[in-house]
Amino acid sequence: MGIRLYKEPELENPVLVASWPGIGNIGIIAVDTFRAIVEAEEFGEIEPWDFFYPKRVVIKNGELRDLEFPISKFYFKRTSVKDLLFFIGEEQPADGGRAYAEGRKAYQMANLVLDVALKFGCQRVYTSGAAVAPIHHTMKPKVWAVPNTKRLIPELKKYENTILMSDIEGRGGQGNITGLNGLLLGVARKRGIDAVCMMGEIPVYLQGLPIPYPKASRAVLEVLSTALGIKIGLQQLDSFIERSEKEIERLYEKFPPEIKDQLDKLSHIAYTHPAEPGPITEEDKKKILEDIDKFFKRESKED
Amino acid sequence: MRDIPAFKIIKKPELQGSSLLMGWNEDAGNLGTGVLNYLIRRLGAEEFGEFEPVDFFPLGGVAVEDDVAQFPESKFFYCSNRNLVLLRSNAPRSEWHKFLNLVLDVAEFYCYVTEVYTIGGMVSLSAHTTPRELFAISNSPRMKRVLNQYDLSREMDYETPLGQRPTLSSFLLWVAQKRSIPAASLWVPIPFYLLPTEDPAACRKVIEFFDKRFGLGIELSDLDEAVKRQNEKIARVRFNFPEVDAYIRNLESNLSLSQEESEKLAREIQEYLKRID
Numbered sequence: 241m242g243i244r245l246y247k248e249p250e251l252e253n254p255v256l257v258a259s260w261p262g263i264g265n266i267g268i269i270a271v272d273t274f275r276a277i278v279e280a281e282e283f284g285e286i287e288p289w290d291f292f293y294p295k296r297v298v299i300k301n302g303e304l305r306d307l308e309f310p311i312s313k314f315y316f317k318r319t320s321v322k323d324l325l326f327f328i329g330e331e332q333p334a335d336g337g338r339a340y341a342e343g344r345k346a347y348q349m350a351n352l353v354l355d356v357a358l359k360f361g362c363q364r365v366y367t368s369g370a371a372v373a374p375i376h377h378t379m380k381p382k383v384w385a386v387p388n389t390k391r392l393i394p395e396l397k398k399y400e401n402t403i404l405m406s407d408i409e410g411r412g413g414q415g416n417i418t419g420l421n422g423l424l425l426g427v428a429r430k431r432g433i434d435a436v437c438m439m440g441e442i443p444v445y446l447q448g449l450p451i452p453y454p455k456a457s458r459a460v461l462e463v464l465s466t467a468l469g470i471k472i473g474l475q476q477l478d479s480f481i482e483r484s485e486k487e488i489e490r491l492y493e494k495f496p497p498e499i500k501d502q503l504d505k506l507s508h509i510a511y512t513h514p515a516e517p518g519p520i521t522e523e524d525k526k527k528i529l530e531d532i533d534k535f536f537k538r539e540s541k542e543d
Numbered sequence: 544m545r546d547i548p549a550f551k552i553i554k555k556p557e558l559q560g561s562s563l564l565m566g567w568n569e570d571a572g573n574l575g576t577g578v579l580n581y582l583i584r585r586l587g588a589e590e591f592g593e594f595e596p597v598d599f600f601p602l603g604g605v606a607v608e609d610d611v612a613q614f615p616e617s618k619f620f621y622c623s624n625r626n627l628v629l630l631r632s633n634a635p636r637s638e639w640h641k642f643l644n645l646v647l648d649v650a651e652f653y654c655y656v657t658e659v660y661t662i663g664g665m666v667s668l669s670a671h672t673t674p675r676e677l678f679a680i681s682n683s684p685r686m687k688r689v690l691n692q693y694d695l696s697r698e699m700d701y702e703t704p705l706g707q708r709p710t711l712s713s714f715l716l717w718v719a720q721k722r723s724i725p726a727a728s729l730w731v732p733i734p735f736y737l738l739p740t741e742d743p744a745a746c747r748k749v750i751e752f753f754d755k756r757f758g759l760g761i762e763l764s765d766l767d768e769a770v771k772r773q774n775e776k777i778a779r780v781r782f783n784f785p786e787v788d789a790y791i792r793n794l795e796s797n798l799s800l801s802q803e804e805s806e807k808l809a810r811e812i813q814e815y816l817k818r819i820d
Binding site for chain 1: 598606
């Protein structure tokens with residue numbers, strides 16, 4: 241179980257941007273798009289066989305030719321503003337068919353990623369994932385930012401369209417980030433590296449659907465672009481967003497009218513505070529969210 | 544392959560016949576962490592090792608508290624001129640017996656520990672103006688004789704109520720007893736509305752005991768100042784919110800509050816303390 245580096249680039253205090261798949265693939269789309277836009281170069285990988293079950297076999301003429309595993313790769317890019325390291329994991333190392341990593345293997349993978357980051361002098365890590373929120377899919381998603389040290393909070397507060405856990409009503413600054421996009425923050429904290437997880441919002445009713453939500457990835461990239469001081473041309477995401485919007489609208493039209501009526505009201509709900517008084521009362525809001533919750537619980541039982 | 548030993552040692556402490564003081568993070572009133580952090584700072588204690596979390600915590604992501612991602616820790620510190628070992632740790636989520644034995648392994652093999660103290664807060668329905676009391680539970684007659692020399696409440700009778708479980712500190716006392724290591728758990732009742740925050744008065748009570756027990760010679764005026772500051776803050780809440788004042792007056796008169804009143808008092812105090820901190 242180890243790291244294979246094909247080359248050792250000379251980098252100056254690089255920032256690591258890492259992600260694994262999760263809800264709506266928001267984080268992985270953001271990080272992979274960023275990697276592609278800056279044309280980062282692959283320079284290493286984590287050997288997969290101790291972490292993953294193979295994903296594809298190639299047999300030709302009755303002979304096994306290849307066995308493919310999910311990839312976990314490192315990339316780098318030198319820019320005039322900041323040197324960058326990327327890590328992209330195609331899957332989270334999980335046992336028993338779970339989607340999210342946990343336990344010894346997850347901890348080992350997080351440490352291997354940070355071993356490489358530290359080897360190149362990295363002192364700041366960004367991860368990205370999804371934040372399930374009571375929003376409508378026609379709204380611009382916000383980005384929830386969670387740092388692994390209090391020291392970073394003033395910096396995060398300066399970013400546009402970004403909120404902290406304590407900005408969300410009823411949360412009291414608390415929550416959980418499941419899987420490696422969260423765990424990496426904790427392991428970085430243990431090893432003395434500053435880290436932030438940027439989570440793009442996804443509407444609560446889309447979280448269980450197997451469709452990507454690139455609009456939230458775009459929101460994450462806008463914040464990352466500010467945080468890093470690197471201009472990221474995001475036009476190439478727009479056609480992807482357009483396709484995804486069409487797909488979501490198609491699914492949305494299939495929802496029963498009474499549910500659609502309730503979901504439409506999400507456009508008027510403010511769930512961060514200070515909540516502006518709007519057309520929806522607190523009582524309405526509670527009822528709408530309860531109804532939506534009930535509907536999707538019923539749906540998932542029926543599946 | 545990266546090796547993950549249960550205990551990662553940074554340096555070997557030089558100690559002989561030392562005492563281990565340990566506290567749990569996320570304790571009521573953050574008492575364990577508060578006392579440990581205070582001692583580490585005031586005594587200039589040095590970190591010498593830690594447990595890797597992987598065997599004891601689920602590590603399926605991270606918890607976020609007060610906007611910041613947390614991560615479980617179990618860190619050992621030592622102070623050779625006072626012959627003390629300090630352990631600040633999250634309570635393990637699994638493999639408790641293995642964890643507690645490992646604590647005592649490190650304590651015995653690296654630090655030659657001869658006695659162990661744990662620190663914990665417990666819920667009290669009293670007002671914050673009630674003087675704090677220090678309760679002690681020992682795991683042997685020998686430890687009890689040691690504690691008899693101090694002004695502590697030692698004659699506690701308690702059985703775990705149906706549906707609840709013993710505390711991890713009690714489990715540790717039992718494991719230490721099996722290994723013939725004298726140990727005691729120290730408990731301070733914390734007013735329920737201070738549970739999620741800090742209780743400097745409780746912290747002072749424990750530090751005062753350790754100061755006497757180990758002749759630390761710590762000047763406690765900074766803790767007195769912290770107690771005064773918090774009392775002033777709560778006095779301001781009482782002044783601004785007559786309802787809160789009425790609830791606390793009831794507690795001061797030994798009258799109980801309804802659940803709704805208790806929740807409201809806790810909420811108001813928390814929100815106010817958070818806002819002005």
